[in-house]
Amino acid sequence: MKTYFKLRRRFCTTMWLCIAVLTLAGLLVTVLEARAEGPEQRTVQVVQVDKARFPEVDVYVSVTDAEGQPVKNLGPEDFSLEEDGQPVSLTHVSRAGEQGPVTAVLVIDKSGSMNHAHKMKAAREAAIAFVQLMRPGDATGVIAFNTQVTTVQPLTEDKESLIEAIRSIEAVDDTAMYDALHAASAMLEPVSGRKAIIIVTDGMNTAGQRTREETLTLVGEQGISIYTIGLGDPSQGTETYAGIDEPTLKAIAEESGGIYTFAPNPEDLRSLYELLSLRIQNEYKLTYRSPNRLRDGTNRTVAVTVAAPSGPTEVTAAYNPGGVIPEVEPRSTGGLFALILAVLAFLLVLPGVIGRVGVLVSGPSLTPGRAKASGQGKSRAGTGKKSAKGRIRLTGEPHPSGKRRQ
Numbered sequence: 556m557k558t559y560f561k562l563r564r565r566f567c568t569t570m571w572l573c574i575a576v577l578t579l580a581g582l583l584v585t586v587l588e589a590r591a592e593g594p595e596q597r598t599v600q601v602v603q604v605d606k607a608r609f610p611e612v613d614v615y616v617s618v619t620d621a622e623g624q625p626v627k628n629l630g631p632e633d634f635s636l637e638e639d640g641q642p643v644s645l646t647h648v649s650r651a652g653e654q655g656p657v658t659a660v661l662v663i664d665k666s667g668s669m670n671h672a673h674k675m676k677a678a679r680e681a682a683i684a685f686v687q688l689m690r691p692g693d694a695t696g697v698i699a700f701n702t703q704v705t706t707v708q709p710l711t712e713d714k715e716s717l718i719e720a721i722r723s724i725e726a727v728d729d730t731a732m733y734d735a736l737h738a739a740s741a742m743l744e745p746v747s748g749r750k751a752i753i754i755v756t757d758g759m760n761t762a763g764q765r766t767r768e769e770t771l772t773l774v775g776e777q778g779i780s781i782y783t784i785g786l787g788d789p790s791q792g793t794e795t796y797a798g799i800d801e802p803t804l805k806a807i808a809e810e811s812g813g814i815y816t817f818a819p820n821p822e823d824l825r826s827l828y829e830l831l832s833l834r835i836q837n838e839y840k841l842t843y844r845s846p847n848r849l850r851d852g853t854n855r856t857v858a859v860t861v862a863a864p865s866g867p868t869e870v871t872a873a874y875n876p877g878g879v880i881p882e883v884e885p886r887s888t889g890g891l892f893a894l895i896l897a898v899l900a901f902l903l904v905l906p907g908v909i910g911r912v913g914v915l916v917s918g919p920s921l922t923p924g925r926a927k928a929s930g931q932g933k934s935r936a937g938t939g940k941k942s943a944k945g946r947i948r949l950t951g952e953p954h955p956s957g958k959r960r961q
Contacts, residue, residue, distance in 0.1 A: 596621035599861045601872035602780045602812045602838060607747040609876050610848040611646075612638075614841045615654065615749055616859055616870075617834060625837035627651040633862040634841055638855055647842040654840035656692035658710060658746045660739040661685065663721075664756035664786075666701040666730040674786050675726040678755050681824035685753070686717045688832040696742050697721055700735035701728035702762040710742060731763025732756055733770045736781065736807075740773050751780050751813070751835055755824065757787040758800035767803070771810050778874060780812040782831055784824065789817075812872065850878030 598619045605613040614636065618626040631648035649655070661682050669675040686695060689712070696710040697720050708720035736752065743750045752774075760767075774781060787799030801817070808815040816831070818824045841859065852875065860869045 597626060597861075597863055597868065598623075599859070599868045599870050600812070600814075601857065601859055601870050602835075603749060603751075604778050604857060604872055604874040605748065606778065606874055606876055609850065610845040612843055612845055612857075612874070613748075614843075614857055614859060614872070616839045616841060616861070618651075618839065618861060619834065623830060623834070625651060625834050627837055629839065629861070634839065635860045636841055636843055637858040637860075638843075638845060639847070640856075640858075641846055643843045643846060645841050645843050647840075649840035649842075651837040651839055654838050655748050656690070656694065657835050658694045658743060658748065658750040659685075659835070660696045660698060660710075660742055660750075660752050661721075662698045662700065662735050662739050662752055662754035662756075663707075663724055664701075664730060664732070664754075665699045665724050665726045666761075667727055668730070668757050668759065668787075669726040674757075675724070677818075677820075677822060677824045678786070679721050679724060681755065681828040682721045683718050684825045685828040685832050686714050686721070688829060688836075689714060690836065694746075696739075697724075698735055698739050698742070699724045700731055700738075701726070702731055703728075704731060704735045704738045706738065706742070710746070729762040730756070730759055731765075732758065732760040733765035733767060734763035736770045737765050737773060740770075740777055740779060743779055744777060749835070749838070749840075751782060753782045753784070753828070753831060755784040755786055755818075756804070757798065758783070758785060758804040759798070760800075760803070767807070771807070774811050776875070781807055782813040783808045783815045784827055784831075785815065785817045786824065845876070850876045852876075852878040 598617075600617045600619075601614060602617050603613075603615040605615070607613075616634070618629060620626055627650075629651070631645065634645065634648055636643055636645060663678050663682060665675065669678065682697070689695060692712070694710045694712050695708075695717055696706070697708040697717060699705050699707050707724060708717055711717060732754070736754065739752045739754075743752070783804040785799050785801055785804045789799055789801050791798030799817075801815075805815045807813075814831075814834075816827050818827055845855070847855070854873050854875050856871055856873050858869055858871045860867045
Protein backbone atom coordinates (compact mmCIF):
# COMPACT_ATOMS: atom_id res chain seq x y z
CA MET A 556 0.00 0.00 0.00
CA LYS A 557 2.83 2.36 0.86
CA THR A 558 4.45 1.59 -2.47
CA TYR A 559 1.25 2.55 -4.28
CA PHE A 560 1.08 5.95 -2.60
CA LYS A 561 4.77 6.60 -3.31
CA LEU A 562 4.30 5.83 -6.99
CA ARG A 563 1.18 7.99 -7.12
CA ARG A 564 3.00 10.88 -5.47
CA ARG A 565 5.89 10.60 -7.91
CA PHE A 566 3.52 10.48 -10.86
CA CYS A 567 1.68 13.63 -9.77
CA THR A 568 4.92 15.44 -9.13
CA THR A 569 6.21 14.49 -12.56
CA MET A 570 2.98 15.63 -14.21
CA TRP A 571 3.08 19.03 -12.52
CA LEU A 572 6.71 19.50 -13.54
CA CYS A 573 5.84 18.66 -17.14
CA ILE A 574 2.95 21.14 -17.13
CA ALA A 575 5.20 23.87 -15.69
CA VAL A 576 7.91 23.22 -18.26
CA LEU A 577 5.41 23.31 -21.14
CA THR A 578 3.88 26.54 -19.84
CA LEU A 579 7.26 28.24 -19.57
CA ALA A 580 8.19 27.01 -23.04
CA GLY A 581 4.96 28.46 -24.45
CA LEU A 582 5.63 31.82 -22.84
CA LEU A 583 9.18 31.84 -24.16
CA VAL A 584 8.00 31.12 -27.70
CA THR A 585 5.42 33.90 -27.44
CA VAL A 586 8.05 36.40 -26.31
CA LEU A 587 10.46 35.37 -29.07
CA GLU A 588 7.73 35.66 -31.69
CA ALA A 589 6.81 39.13 -30.44
CA ARG A 590 10.44 40.20 -30.65
CA ALA A 591 10.75 38.75 -34.12
CA GLU A 592 7.64 40.57 -35.29
CA GLY A 593 8.75 43.92 -33.87
CA PRO A 594 11.32 44.88 -36.54
CA GLU A 595 8.93 43.86 -39.33
CA GLN A 596 6.50 46.58 -38.28
CA ARG A 597 8.89 49.49 -38.49
CA THR A 598 7.59 52.66 -40.05
CA VAL A 599 10.04 54.73 -42.07
CA GLN A 600 9.27 58.29 -43.12
CA VAL A 601 11.22 61.12 -44.75
CA VAL A 602 10.06 64.07 -42.67
CA GLN A 603 12.18 66.86 -44.18
CA VAL A 604 14.61 67.56 -47.02
CA ASP A 605 16.77 70.57 -46.14
CA LYS A 606 18.31 72.24 -49.22
CA ALA A 607 19.63 75.35 -47.42
CA ARG A 608 23.24 74.34 -48.17
CA PHE A 609 22.61 73.03 -51.71
CA PRO A 610 24.30 71.16 -53.38
CA GLU A 611 24.77 69.71 -49.88
CA VAL A 612 21.40 68.17 -48.97
CA ASP A 613 20.22 66.99 -45.52
CA VAL A 614 17.48 64.36 -45.38
CA TYR A 615 15.76 63.77 -42.03
CA VAL A 616 14.39 60.25 -41.57
CA SER A 617 12.06 58.98 -38.84
CA VAL A 618 12.08 55.27 -37.96
CA THR A 619 9.50 54.05 -35.44
CA ASP A 620 8.28 50.69 -34.16
CA ALA A 621 4.74 49.31 -34.03
CA GLU A 622 3.97 51.41 -30.95
CA GLY A 623 5.17 54.66 -32.51
CA GLN A 624 8.34 54.76 -30.44
CA PRO A 625 11.56 55.82 -32.21
CA VAL A 626 14.04 53.11 -33.22
CA LYS A 627 17.40 54.38 -31.99
CA ASN A 628 19.91 51.60 -32.76
CA LEU A 629 20.50 52.07 -36.51
CA GLY A 630 23.92 52.88 -37.93
CA PRO A 631 25.26 54.42 -41.16
CA GLU A 632 25.45 50.99 -42.78
CA ASP A 633 21.67 50.62 -42.47
CA PHE A 634 20.94 53.51 -44.86
CA SER A 635 21.35 54.03 -48.59
CA LEU A 636 20.08 56.85 -50.80
CA GLU A 637 19.38 57.65 -54.44
CA GLU A 638 18.55 60.92 -56.18
CA ASP A 639 16.52 60.58 -59.38
CA GLY A 640 17.48 56.91 -59.53
CA GLN A 641 21.22 57.54 -59.21
CA PRO A 642 22.94 56.07 -56.12
CA VAL A 643 24.85 58.64 -54.10
CA SER A 644 27.38 58.34 -51.30
CA LEU A 645 26.35 59.58 -47.87
CA THR A 646 28.94 62.02 -46.57
CA HIS A 647 27.53 61.90 -43.04
CA VAL A 648 24.88 60.01 -41.06
CA SER A 649 23.78 61.39 -37.70
CA ARG A 650 22.49 58.79 -35.27
CA ALA A 651 19.16 59.10 -33.52
CA GLY A 652 19.19 62.02 -31.10
CA GLU A 653 22.32 63.55 -32.66
CA GLN A 654 20.77 65.31 -35.67
CA GLY A 655 21.15 68.74 -34.11
CA PRO A 656 18.77 71.35 -32.69
CA VAL A 657 15.08 71.32 -33.53
CA THR A 658 13.16 74.51 -34.26
CA ALA A 659 9.40 74.18 -33.85
CA VAL A 660 6.39 76.46 -33.93
CA LEU A 661 3.40 75.55 -31.80
CA VAL A 662 0.22 76.72 -33.51
CA ILE A 663 -2.74 76.73 -31.13
CA ASP A 664 -6.37 77.16 -32.08
CA LYS A 665 -7.99 79.79 -29.81
CA SER A 666 -11.31 80.05 -31.62
CA GLY A 667 -14.60 79.85 -29.76
CA SER A 668 -14.95 76.11 -30.46
CA MET A 669 -11.93 75.47 -28.20
CA ASN A 670 -13.96 76.65 -25.20
CA HIS A 671 -16.06 73.47 -25.33
CA ALA A 672 -15.13 70.39 -23.28
CA HIS A 673 -12.10 72.15 -21.74
CA LYS A 674 -10.18 71.97 -25.04
CA MET A 675 -8.38 75.26 -24.49
CA LYS A 676 -7.13 74.38 -21.04
CA ALA A 677 -5.84 71.01 -22.24
CA ALA A 678 -4.13 72.61 -25.26
CA ARG A 679 -2.26 75.06 -23.02
CA GLU A 680 -1.09 72.32 -20.67
CA ALA A 681 0.05 70.08 -23.54
CA ALA A 682 2.00 72.93 -25.16
CA ILE A 683 3.74 73.62 -21.86
CA ALA A 684 4.69 69.94 -21.62
CA PHE A 685 6.30 70.17 -25.08
CA VAL A 686 8.30 73.23 -24.02
CA GLN A 687 9.54 71.50 -20.89
CA LEU A 688 11.01 68.70 -23.07
CA MET A 689 13.14 71.11 -25.13
CA ARG A 690 16.86 70.28 -25.22
CA PRO A 691 19.68 72.83 -25.08
CA GLY A 692 19.85 74.51 -28.47
CA ASP A 693 16.22 73.79 -29.36
CA ALA A 694 14.02 76.81 -30.09
CA THR A 695 10.24 77.17 -30.14
CA GLY A 696 7.78 79.86 -31.15
CA VAL A 697 4.06 80.12 -30.37
CA ILE A 698 1.28 81.33 -32.66
CA ALA A 699 -2.38 81.48 -31.68
CA PHE A 700 -5.25 82.01 -34.11
CA ASN A 701 -8.95 82.62 -34.41
CA THR A 702 -10.13 85.13 -37.02
CA GLN A 703 -6.77 86.84 -36.49
CA VAL A 704 -3.29 85.35 -36.29
CA THR A 705 -1.21 86.41 -33.29
CA THR A 706 2.46 85.75 -32.66
CA VAL A 707 2.29 85.02 -28.97
CA GLN A 708 6.02 84.33 -28.68
CA PRO A 709 8.74 84.59 -31.38
CA LEU A 710 11.33 81.82 -31.64
CA THR A 711 13.29 81.51 -28.44
CA GLU A 712 15.19 79.01 -26.32
CA ASP A 713 13.82 80.58 -23.11
CA LYS A 714 11.37 78.10 -21.60
CA GLU A 715 10.00 80.53 -19.04
CA SER A 716 9.05 83.09 -21.68
CA LEU A 717 7.33 80.39 -23.72
CA ILE A 718 5.34 79.05 -20.79
CA GLU A 719 4.20 82.54 -19.82
CA ALA A 720 3.10 83.24 -23.38
CA ILE A 721 1.17 79.97 -23.65
CA ARG A 722 -0.73 80.64 -20.42
CA SER A 723 -1.95 83.98 -21.79
CA ILE A 724 -3.93 82.39 -24.68
CA GLU A 725 -7.72 82.67 -24.44
CA ALA A 726 -10.33 81.27 -26.86
CA VAL A 727 -12.83 83.45 -28.76
CA ASP A 728 -14.29 83.99 -32.30
CA ASP A 729 -13.93 81.88 -35.47
CA THR A 730 -10.98 79.99 -37.02
CA ALA A 731 -8.41 81.12 -39.63
CA MET A 732 -6.24 78.01 -39.61
CA TYR A 733 -4.50 78.47 -42.98
CA ASP A 734 -3.54 82.06 -42.15
CA ALA A 735 -1.92 80.74 -38.97
CA LEU A 736 0.05 78.10 -40.87
CA HIS A 737 1.30 80.80 -43.26
CA ALA A 738 2.48 82.86 -40.30
CA ALA A 739 4.25 79.83 -38.81
CA SER A 740 6.00 79.16 -42.15
CA ALA A 741 7.16 82.77 -42.30
CA MET A 742 8.57 82.47 -38.78
CA LEU A 743 10.58 79.37 -39.77
CA GLU A 744 11.65 80.60 -43.22
CA PRO A 745 15.05 82.08 -42.18
CA VAL A 746 15.90 79.05 -40.03
CA SER A 747 18.06 76.18 -41.27
CA GLY A 748 18.17 72.62 -39.96
CA ARG A 749 15.28 70.55 -38.64
CA LYS A 750 12.08 72.58 -38.34
CA ALA A 751 8.48 71.60 -37.76
CA ILE A 752 5.02 72.99 -37.13
CA ILE A 753 2.78 71.37 -34.52
CA ILE A 754 -0.82 72.50 -34.66
CA VAL A 755 -3.61 71.53 -32.30
CA THR A 756 -7.07 72.36 -33.62
CA ASP A 757 -10.45 70.98 -34.55
CA GLY A 758 -9.53 71.69 -38.19
CA MET A 759 -12.63 73.75 -39.00
CA ASN A 760 -11.32 76.70 -41.02
CA THR A 761 -14.14 79.26 -40.95
CA ALA A 762 -12.27 82.51 -41.65
CA GLY A 763 -9.10 83.94 -43.12
CA GLN A 764 -7.70 84.73 -46.56
CA ARG A 765 -5.40 81.78 -47.28
CA THR A 766 -6.40 78.48 -48.86
CA ARG A 767 -5.27 74.93 -48.26
CA GLU A 768 -3.51 74.78 -51.66
CA GLU A 769 -1.57 77.99 -51.00
CA THR A 770 -0.53 76.73 -47.58
CA LEU A 771 0.73 73.35 -48.79
CA THR A 772 2.63 74.97 -51.67
CA LEU A 773 4.40 77.37 -49.31
CA VAL A 774 5.24 74.67 -46.78
CA GLY A 775 6.46 72.35 -49.53
CA GLU A 776 8.84 74.97 -50.92
CA GLN A 777 10.38 75.43 -47.48
CA GLY A 778 10.51 71.70 -46.67
CA ILE A 779 8.61 72.09 -43.39
CA SER A 780 6.69 69.16 -41.93
CA ILE A 781 3.38 69.81 -40.18
CA TYR A 782 2.18 67.63 -37.32
CA THR A 783 -1.56 67.99 -36.81
CA ILE A 784 -3.32 67.05 -33.60
CA GLY A 785 -7.07 66.76 -33.93
CA LEU A 786 -9.15 67.63 -30.93
CA GLY A 787 -12.89 66.97 -30.96
CA ASP A 788 -15.54 64.35 -31.69
CA PRO A 789 -15.28 62.89 -35.24
CA SER A 790 -18.88 61.67 -35.10
CA GLN A 791 -20.07 65.30 -34.88
CA GLY A 792 -18.46 66.24 -38.21
CA THR A 793 -18.02 69.96 -38.82
CA GLU A 794 -21.56 71.04 -37.99
CA THR A 795 -21.02 71.72 -34.30
CA TYR A 796 -18.27 73.17 -32.11
CA ALA A 797 -17.75 69.71 -30.61
CA GLY A 798 -16.82 68.23 -34.02
CA ILE A 799 -13.56 67.94 -35.97
CA ASP A 800 -12.53 68.08 -39.63
CA GLU A 801 -10.33 64.98 -39.68
CA PRO A 802 -9.94 64.65 -43.50
CA THR A 803 -8.40 68.13 -43.72
CA LEU A 804 -6.00 67.56 -40.82
CA LYS A 805 -4.91 64.19 -42.24
CA ALA A 806 -4.29 65.67 -45.69
CA ILE A 807 -2.20 68.54 -44.31
CA ALA A 808 0.00 66.15 -42.33
CA GLU A 809 0.45 63.59 -45.11
CA GLU A 810 1.21 66.11 -47.85
CA SER A 811 3.80 67.94 -45.74
CA GLY A 812 5.66 64.89 -44.42
CA GLY A 813 4.17 65.13 -40.93
CA ILE A 814 1.83 62.93 -38.92
CA TYR A 815 -1.80 63.25 -37.90
CA THR A 816 -2.79 62.15 -34.40
CA PHE A 817 -6.16 62.26 -32.73
CA ALA A 818 -6.85 63.17 -29.15
CA PRO A 819 -10.23 61.71 -28.19
CA ASN A 820 -10.05 63.60 -24.91
CA PRO A 821 -8.31 66.84 -24.00
CA GLU A 822 -6.42 64.92 -21.34
CA ASP A 823 -4.66 62.89 -24.08
CA LEU A 824 -3.00 65.96 -25.56
CA ARG A 825 -0.08 65.96 -23.15
CA SER A 826 1.00 62.42 -24.02
CA LEU A 827 0.68 63.19 -27.75
CA TYR A 828 2.90 66.26 -27.47
CA GLU A 829 5.44 64.26 -25.49
CA LEU A 830 5.44 61.47 -28.10
CA LEU A 831 5.91 63.94 -30.96
CA SER A 832 8.76 65.62 -29.11
CA LEU A 833 10.44 62.26 -28.57
CA ARG A 834 10.07 61.30 -32.22
CA ILE A 835 11.36 64.59 -33.61
CA GLN A 836 14.35 64.55 -31.26
CA ASN A 837 15.37 61.02 -32.31
CA GLU A 838 15.45 61.17 -36.09
CA TYR A 839 18.36 60.34 -38.40
CA LYS A 840 20.01 62.95 -40.63
CA LEU A 841 21.52 61.75 -43.90
CA THR A 842 23.82 64.21 -45.69
CA TYR A 843 24.92 63.87 -49.30
CA ARG A 844 26.11 65.99 -52.24
CA SER A 845 23.65 66.18 -55.13
CA PRO A 846 25.05 64.72 -58.38
CA ASN A 847 23.14 67.46 -60.24
CA ARG A 848 24.56 70.66 -58.75
CA LEU A 849 22.55 73.13 -60.85
CA ARG A 850 19.69 75.15 -59.42
CA ASP A 851 17.57 74.37 -62.46
CA GLY A 852 14.14 74.71 -60.83
CA THR A 853 13.21 71.05 -61.40
CA ASN A 854 11.92 68.61 -58.80
CA ARG A 855 14.31 65.93 -57.57
CA THR A 856 13.17 62.57 -56.16
CA VAL A 857 15.03 61.24 -53.12
CA ALA A 858 14.70 57.53 -52.30
CA VAL A 859 15.90 56.31 -48.90
CA THR A 860 16.32 52.60 -48.17
CA VAL A 861 16.55 51.40 -44.57
CA ALA A 862 17.79 47.89 -43.79
CA ALA A 863 15.72 45.67 -41.49
CA PRO A 864 15.72 41.98 -40.48
CA SER A 865 12.50 41.48 -42.44
CA GLY A 866 13.92 43.14 -45.55
CA PRO A 867 14.76 46.69 -46.69
CA THR A 868 12.16 49.44 -46.60
CA GLU A 869 12.22 52.20 -49.21
CA VAL A 870 10.51 55.58 -48.92
CA THR A 871 10.62 58.55 -51.25
CA ALA A 872 10.31 62.32 -51.03
CA ALA A 873 10.84 65.24 -53.39
CA TYR A 874 12.56 68.61 -53.22
CA ASN A 875 13.27 71.49 -55.57
CA PRO A 876 16.68 73.22 -55.44
CA GLY A 877 15.10 76.46 -56.69
CA GLY A 878 16.35 78.76 -59.41
CA VAL A 879 14.16 81.17 -61.40
CA ILE A 880 16.64 81.26 -64.32
CA PRO A 881 18.06 77.78 -64.87
CA GLU A 882 21.80 77.55 -64.41
CA VAL A 883 24.09 75.94 -66.97
CA GLU A 884 27.07 73.76 -66.28
CA PRO A 885 30.21 75.93 -66.09
CA ARG A 886 32.74 74.89 -68.75
CA SER A 887 36.40 75.76 -69.35
CA THR A 888 36.87 78.75 -71.72
CA GLY A 889 40.50 77.96 -72.60
CA GLY A 890 39.61 76.03 -75.75
CA LEU A 891 37.21 78.69 -76.97
CA PHE A 892 39.79 81.45 -76.43
CA ALA A 893 42.41 79.52 -78.42
CA LEU A 894 39.92 79.01 -81.25
CA ILE A 895 39.14 82.75 -81.41
CA LEU A 896 42.86 83.59 -81.57
CA ALA A 897 43.38 81.09 -84.39
CA VAL A 898 40.50 82.60 -86.42
CA LEU A 899 41.87 86.15 -85.96
CA ALA A 900 45.35 85.07 -87.02
CA PHE A 901 43.95 83.40 -90.12
CA LEU A 902 42.06 86.55 -91.09
CA LEU A 903 45.25 88.60 -90.73
CA VAL A 904 47.31 86.45 -93.12
CA LEU A 905 44.47 85.74 -95.56
CA PRO A 906 45.13 88.77 -97.86
CA GLY A 907 48.79 87.81 -98.28
CA VAL A 908 47.90 84.21 -99.05
CA ILE A 909 45.40 85.30 -101.72
CA GLY A 910 48.06 87.56 -103.39
CA ARG A 911 50.65 84.79 -103.51
CA VAL A 912 48.16 82.37 -105.02
CA GLY A 913 47.37 84.92 -107.78
CA VAL A 914 51.06 85.33 -108.64
CA LEU A 915 51.57 81.61 -108.91
CA VAL A 916 48.57 81.21 -111.21
CA SER A 917 49.42 84.12 -113.65
CA GLY A 918 53.21 83.61 -113.80
CA PRO A 919 55.96 86.33 -113.54
CA SER A 920 55.18 89.61 -115.45
CA LEU A 921 56.07 93.27 -115.45
CA THR A 922 53.95 96.05 -114.36
CA PRO A 923 51.23 97.22 -116.79
CA GLY A 924 53.02 100.48 -117.64
CA ARG A 925 56.26 98.70 -118.59
CA ALA A 926 54.37 96.08 -120.58
CA LYS A 927 52.80 98.81 -122.71
CA ALA A 928 56.17 100.44 -123.37
CA SER A 929 57.75 97.13 -124.35
CA GLY A 930 54.91 96.43 -126.73
CA GLN A 931 55.44 99.77 -128.48
CA GLY A 932 59.15 99.09 -128.86
CA LYS A 933 58.55 95.75 -130.55
CA SER A 934 56.08 97.34 -132.90
CA ARG A 935 58.62 99.96 -133.98
CA ALA A 936 61.41 97.42 -134.41
CA GLY A 937 59.40 95.55 -136.97
CA THR A 938 59.28 96.19 -140.77
CA GLY A 939 58.26 99.59 -141.88
CA LYS A 940 55.56 98.21 -144.09
CA LYS A 941 53.75 96.51 -141.32
CA SER A 942 54.07 99.60 -139.31
CA ALA A 943 52.80 101.78 -142.09
CA LYS A 944 49.96 99.53 -142.97
CA GLY A 945 48.97 99.52 -139.46
CA ARG A 946 48.67 103.34 -139.37
CA ILE A 947 46.13 105.87 -140.66
CA ARG A 948 47.91 108.72 -142.50
CA LEU A 949 46.74 112.25 -142.26
CA THR A 950 46.03 114.40 -145.31
CA GLY A 951 49.25 115.89 -146.71
CA GLU A 952 51.51 113.43 -144.87
CA PRO A 953 54.26 112.09 -147.20
CA HIS A 954 54.13 108.47 -148.22
CA PRO A 955 56.77 106.32 -146.57
CA SER A 956 58.20 105.23 -149.94
CA GLY A 957 58.88 108.86 -150.82
CA LYS A 958 56.23 108.92 -153.55
CA ARG A 959 53.01 110.70 -153.27
CA ARG A 960 49.88 108.96 -154.44
CA GLN A 961 48.16 110.77 -157.15
